[in-house]
Amino acid sequence: MIEVLFFIAAAVALISAAMTVTAHNAVHGLLYLVVTMLAISLIFFLLGSPFAAALQVIVYAGAIMVLFIFVTMMLHQGEKSLLEEKQLFQISGSIGAFLLSAVLLVELVYVLAGFASPQLINGSEGYFTIQTITVKELGIQLYGPYQLLVVIAAMMLLSALISAIHIARRQKNPMQADEEGDQTL
Amino acid sequence: MISIHWLLFLSLALFSIGVYGVVARRNLLFILLSLEIMLNAVVLLFIAGSSFHGNPDGQIMYLLILTLAASEVAVGLGLVIHMYRQHHTLDVDKLSQLRG
Amino acid sequence: MSLHYLPAIVLIITVLLSLTSLSLKRHHGIAYLICGGGLLLTMLSLFMQIGKTGTTSELFVFDAITPFLSLILLIVVSMIWVQLYQWLEALDERKEEYYLLLLLATLGSLIMVASNHFTSFFLGLELMSLSFVGLVAYSGREFKGQEAGVKYLILSAVASALMLMGMAILYLQYGTLSFNDLSMQGASGTLPSWVTVTGIIFILGGMFFKLSLVPCHLWVADLFEGAPLATSALLATLSKLAAFVVLWRIFSLGEWHTHAVIVDIVAAVAIASMLVGNFLGLLQNNLLRLLAYSSIAHFGYLLIILLLAASPTTAFLTSTFSTEAVVFYLVAYLFTLVGVFSVLMQMPQIKTQQDLTGLFWHKPTLAITLALLMLSLAGIPLTIGFMGKFYLVMTAVNHQMWWLLSALVIGSVIGLFYYLRVIMMMIKAPDGESDFSGLTMTTNGQLLNYLIIFLVIGFGTFPAAFSQLIETLSRG
Numbered sequence: 001m002i003e004v005l006f007f008i009a010a011a012v013a014l015i016s017a018a019m020t021v022t023a024h025n026a027v028h029g030l031l032y033l034v035v036t037m038l039a040i041s042l043i044f045f046l047l048g049s050p051f052a053a054a055l056q057v058i059v060y061a062g063a064i065m066v067l068f069i070f071v072t073m074m075l076h077q078g079e080k081s082l083l084e085e086k087q088l089f090q091i092s093g094s095i096g097a098f099l100l101s102a103v104l105l106v107e108l109v110y111v112l113a114g115f116a117s118p119q120l121i122n123g124s125e126g127y128f129t130i131q132t133i134t135v136k137e138l139g140i141q142l143y144g145p146y147q148l149l150v151v152i153a154a155m156m157l158l159s160a161l162i163s164a165i166h167i168a169r170r171q172k173n174p175m176q177a178d179e180e181g182d183q184t185l
Numbered sequence: 186m187i188s189i190h191w192l193l194f195l196s197l198a199l200f201s202i203g204v205y206g207v208v209a210r211r212n213l214l215f216i217l218l219s220l221e222i223m224l225n226a227v228v229l230l231f232i233a234g235s236s237f238h239g240n241p242d243g244q245i246m247y248l249l250i251l252t253l254a255a256s257e258v259a260v261g262l263g264l265v266i267h268m269y270r271q272h273h274t275l276d277v278d279k280l281s282q283l284r285g
Numbered sequence: 286m287s288l289h290y291l292p293a294i295v296l297i298i299t300v301l302l303s304l305t306s307l308s309l310k311r312h313h314g315i316a317y318l319i320c321g322g323g324l325l326l327t328m329l330s331l332f333m334q335i336g337k338t339g340t341t342s343e344l345f346v347f348d349a350i351t352p353f354l355s356l357i358l359l360i361v362v363s364m365i366w367v368q369l370y371q372w373l374e375a376l377d378e379r380k381e382e383y384y385l386l387l388l389l390a391t392l393g394s395l396i397m398v399a400s401n402h403f404t405s406f407f408l409g410l411e412l413m414s415l416s417f418v419g420l421v422a423y424s425g426r427e428f429k430g431q432e433a434g435v436k437y438l439i440l441s442a443v444a445s446a447l448m449l450m451g452m453a454i455l456y457l458q459y460g461t462l463s464f465n466d467l468s469m470q471g472a473s474g475t476l477p478s479w480v481t482v483t484g485i486i487f488i489l490g491g492m493f494f495k496l497s498l499v500p501c502h503l504w505v506a507d508l509f510e511g512a513p514l515a516t517s518a519l520l521a522t523l524s525k526l527a528a529f530v531v532l533w534r535i536f537s538l539g540e541w542h543t544h545a546v547i548v549d550i551v552a553a554v555a556i557a558s559m560l561v562g563n564f565l566g567l568l569q570n571n572l573l574r575l576l577a578y579s580s581i582a583h584f585g586y587l588l589i590i591l592l593l594a595a596s597p598t599t600a601f602l603t604s605t606f607s608t609e610a611v612v613f614y615l616v617a618y619l620f621t622l623v624g625v626f627s628v629l630m631q632m633p634q635i636k637t638q639q640d641l642t643g644l645f646w647h648k649p650t651l652a653i654t655l656a657l658l659m660l661s662l663a664g665i666p667l668t669i670g671f672m673g674k675f676y677l678v679m680t681a682v683n684h685q686m687w688w689l690l691s692a693l694v695i696g697s698v699i700g701l702f703y704y705l706r707v708i709m710m711m712i713k714a715p716d717g718e719s720d721f722s723g724l725t726m727t728t729n730g731q732l733l734n735y736l737i738i739f740l741v742i743g744f745g746t747f748p749a750a751f752s753q754l755i756e757t758l759s760r761g
Contacts, residue, residue, distance in 0.1 A: 006187045010195045017199055017222050021206035026214050033218055036199075040225055043195075046187065047236045052247050056228075059251050064221070064258050071262045072214065075269050133241045141241045142248070145343050148290055149245075149408055152396060153252045155297060156412045158304075159389040160256030163419025164263035166382045167434070189476065193457070200450055207443060216439055223446040230453035238460030246404055246462065250449065253411050257442055260418050264435055271428070277435065 005107055006046055012100050013039035019096060026072045030065060035100045037061040042107060048132045192233045199226035213268060213275045217261045224254050289347045291330040292355065296392045299323025303385055313380045317370050320384040324363050324391070331356045335758075343463060346401040346534075349758045350608065354530055355395050357616055361522045361623050362391050365515055367729050368630050372515055375633065378424050383515075386423075390416035390519065394527040403452045403462040406531055407445070410495075413524060414441040420516040421508065433511025440504050444494035451487030454480060467539035482544055488535070489550065495528040496584045497577075499557040506565075509577040514633065517573060518626035521580055522619050529587060533611060536591045551591055555689060558585025559696035566703050570637050575703060576625060579662060582696055583618055586674070587611070589681050589689050606683075610676040612755045617673030617744070621661040624737035628655045631730045638707060643715025652711045654734045661741050663704040664697055668745040672752075 016035040023029035041056035142150060199222060206219025228250050235243025269275060303319045306312075334352040366387070373380045389412060396409030418441070422434025456462055458476050490501070497505035509517045541547050562582030569575040593607045628651060635641060645652035661670030674697070681690045744751050 002187060006191070010191070013195070014198055014202070017202045020218055020222065021202055021210065021215070023215075026212075029215060029218055033221060036222065036225065040229055043229065044232050047232055049232050049236055049244065052232050052244055055248070055251060060225075060254070064255055067255075067258055067262060068214075068218070071265060074266070075275075133235060133239070133244055138241050138244055138248075141245060146245060146404065148293065149249070149344065149404055151297065152293075152392075152405075152408045152412060153249060155300070155389060155392060156252060156256055156408065156415060158300070159386065159412060159416045159419070160259045162382055162385055162389075163415060163422075164259045166263075166379070166419055167260070167422050168263035168266045189457070193454075193476070193480070196453070200446075203446070204443075207439065213435065220439075220442045220446065223443075224449070227446060227449040227453050230450070230457055234453065234457040234460065237457065240460060242404070242462045243456060246407075246452075246456075249404060249408060253407075253445075256411070256415055257438075260415055261438055261442075264418075264422060264431070264438060267422075267431065268435065271431065277439075 002046060006043060008103060008107055009039045009042045009046070012036075012103055013043070016100050027069070030068055030072065032096070032100075033068075034061050034065050037065070039100075051133075051135050051138065189233065189237060192229065196226045196230045196233075199223075199229070211276050213261075213265050213277055216277065217258065217265070220257070220261075221254060224250060289334065289342070289345065291333075292327045292395060293392060295327045295330055296323060296388060296395070299326070300385060300388050300392070303381075303388065307381045307385070311379070311381055313370070313373070316381040316384045320388060321363070321366055323388060324359060324366060327391075327395075328356060328359045328363070331359065342401070344402045344405045345399045346464075347399065350612065351399050353755075353758050354398050354526075354612070354615075357619065358394055358398065358523060358526060359391070361526075361619050362387070362519070364623050364627060364733065365518050367733055368627055369515060371727055371729070372630050372633070376424060376513070377426070383420070383423060386416045386419045387519070390420065390523060394523050397527040398530050400531060401464050401534075403456070403464070407449065407452070409527070410448075410531075411445060413527065414445065417441070417516070417520065417524060420519065421512040423513050423516065429511040430513060433508050436504055437508055437512075440494060444491040444501075446491075447487050447494070448491030451484045451489075451491065454484030454487065458484065464535060464538045467535065482546055485539075485541055485544065485547055486550065489547070492528060492532045493554060496525055496532070497581055498554050498584060498588070499561050499581065500554070502558070502561070502581050505581065506569075506574040506577040509573045510571060514573075514626065514630050517576075518623060518630070521576065521622050521626070525580065525584065526615060526619060529584065529615070533591060542592065548592060551588055552689060555585050555588035555592070556692040558582060558588070559692045560699075563696045563699040563703075567699055569703070570639070572629065572635070572637060572641075572707070575638075575707075576622070579700065579704075580622070582700060583662075585696070586677055586693055587614060589677060589686065589693070590614075592686065592689070593680060593684050607680055609752060609755050610680045612758075613676050613748075613752060614673035616751075617661070617669040620737070620740050621658050621668075621670055624654065624658045624741065625662070627730070627733055627737070628658065631727075631734075638710050641707065641710045642713050644711040646715050650731065650734055654738055656708045656711060657738060657741050659704040659707050661745070663701050666745075667742065669741050669748075670745070672745055672748040676752075 013036050016032040016039065020029045020032040020036060023032060037056060037060045041053045041061070044050075044053035044056060203219045203221075203223030203226060206222065207216050210216055210219060228247055231243040231246045231250070233243075235241065235247075265275060299319060299322070303316060303323070306315055306319060331352045334347070335349070335356065369383070369387075373383060393409045393411070393413030393416060396405055397413065398409075400406040400409055418434055418438045421437045422431055424430045452462065455467070458481055459466060493499075494501040508520065512520065536542070559582050562578050562580075562585060566575050566578035566582065569578060590607055590611050629635065631651060632648075641655075644655075657668065661668035664670045664674040678690065678693065681693065
């Protein structure tokens with residue numbers, strides 16, 4: 001049973017990834033990408049990593065994609081893009097993404113209702129014995145042997161922040177830009 | 186039962202779709218999206234390895250890759266905004282001052 | 286946290302301090318001094334660790350040679366830092382962020398050089414690459430810099446995705462991310478061995494992007510030309526050194542030379558890089574592009590070292606000899622290259638070889654320094670570059686790698702042409718068109734020039750002291 005769920009999720013992931021790459025409209029591409037992320041998150045769940053699955057939904061499909069959508073929306077301001085807005089909000093364009101995520105939803109409900117539980121997988125050559133890693137275990141590892149890496153990861157975010165702020169500053173008028181920049185920083 | 190070969194296959198297929206996107210698309214925004222697909226393919230293998238071998242390293246790697254994805258997207262979108270302001274297009278081919 | 290983490294912690298504190306002072310008041314001088322002080326303290330804390338007997342934690346390796354390599358990195362960064370003040374003053378941008386990103390990139394490269402685990406390697410690499418995106422696209426008003434930034438972002442992201450894929454495959458195979466366990470070839474592999482080879486090829490592919498070796502070399506010239514000058518200098522030295530050290534460590538710890546396919550691929554890439562890099566250099570008129578192509582060739586030469594373990598060793602060579610060769614070559618190349626860039630930073634208006642016409646008759650110190658550095662890049666005797674190449678050829682001869690050796694010789698001969706052409710241009714009588722009146726020499730710059738001349742000639746003439754130091758370090 002797990003196998004069937006896995007194959008459906010894998011197919012959803014592959015199809016929506018292909019749709020992302022070939023989409024003409026940025027928002028459609030983003031929606032398909034969200035579906036890919038959700039499908040992958042379901043596979044994580046099937047593999048016995050509920051924490052990773054949750055993070056995939058919250059951080060990836062949530063935070064990172066919202067960032068993308070903000071930027072896409074930001075670039076579409078102005079009178080010229082008002083015409084494009086009509087196309088952007090057509091429901092028929094995103095019906096594929098809707099169907100794919102509906103398939104995922106059915107699967108998730110099926111798993112959660114207890115028809116299939118991840119623990120059923122048993123191990124033989126090349127197959128999984130699921131060993132669930134708890135969040136506690138992960139936390140002990142992260143703040144034990146890996147403690148410097150947590151700091152370095154923070155530095156990486158800081159570096160990205162500095163680069164992004166510096167690059168994306170409005171710099172048409174240098175004087176104005178400086179004043180504006182000082183207010184935002 | 187999920188065979189590890191199927192997982193490897195799925196991951197490599199997703200990765201190739203991502204590579205295709207990076208190579209074929211000219212819109213910077215879509216290139217960033219394709220990069221996300223590639224990272225997702227990688228992440229899938231790490232989680233699979235983590236539950237296959239039962240050690241937490243793969244999940245830690247997942248957390249770190251998540252951090253990377255967020256930072257990469259932040260910097261990439263910064264460039265997208267900047268490029269759009271200056272050129273009013275996201276076509277990477279329009280950026281071709283550096284030749285020979 | 287042990288004493289070994291001290292350099293990283295000092296750098297992190299410097300970054301935070303610099304950020305705090307930036308948020309209170311923007312002042313270029315203060316940012317410059319904080320950055321320099323931080324670099325100095327980091328060097329001191331590294332200096333304390335040199336010569337101590339090695340320990341290895343799970344994530345990092347602290348043997349005798351690692352702090353030495355890190356110290357070399359910091360010296361290179363400091364040599365660029367010295368000239369950064371004047372250079373940034375001329376740049377119509379906000380200045381303080383450059384120091385922040387510079388420090389973060391340095392931190393990333395230190396983490397990378399010391400890494401003994403895929404997680405630390407990956408984080409160090411990404412910290413460095415992301416800071417470099419900011420550094421490359423630093424001057425936003427120039428379209429060139431912006432284009433270079435976009436290219437660098439895409440390519441470095443693709444490269445790291447490739448490497449991550451390789452890591453993931455190896456992790457699935459062996460269930461560990463530590464470099465120490467990489468050599469369990471096939472012992473506990475869950476998948477057939479071709480999967481391992483695939484993983485290794487993925488990692489090598491990413492590495493070739495980072496080192497800009499031949500199949501992945503197309504971006505490097507655009508990057509060098511488009512990025513701000515100081516960033517190009519950092520890209521050529523910092524990022525490549527760190528990437529090569531890690532590649533070397535993984536390659537030897539993982540015993541990748543036991544796979545015949547991998548050896549063939551690396552050999553082919555090495556030969557192609559030597560030849561293509563030098564050929565493209567020959568056709569180039571732009572100085573920065575010329576340097577970019579010469580760096581392709583130089584890292585092609587260095588790849589020879591990776592293959593040493595694959596071929597039979599003759600008796601009189603110790604195993605530390607290849608370590609010595611790598612370190613000597615890297616140090617020689619880095620000092621030479623950072624010298625070239627600092628000379629170029631002193632004359633920002635010079636872009637092509639024609640601009641150099643008659644430089645010798647106007648600014649003899651600059652011209653002589655640049656000429657010496659070109660000779661060192663070409664590998665002419667009595668310069669440090671010659672000693673580096675000498676070591677490399679010796680090891681190659683001893684391992685009887687004739688194919689690679691002949692490619693090295695052909696490449697060097699082609700290279701000689703364009704390095705000498707730069708020198709010829711400078712000696713040529715001034716034609717009145719070139720105007721050097723805008724060049725103002727600063728005391729910093731002049732002192733740095735003398736230091737570079739001293740290093741290049743000093744170590745070239747008396748290499749014994751230096752090679753003995755490296756030998757003791759690689760033994761310990």
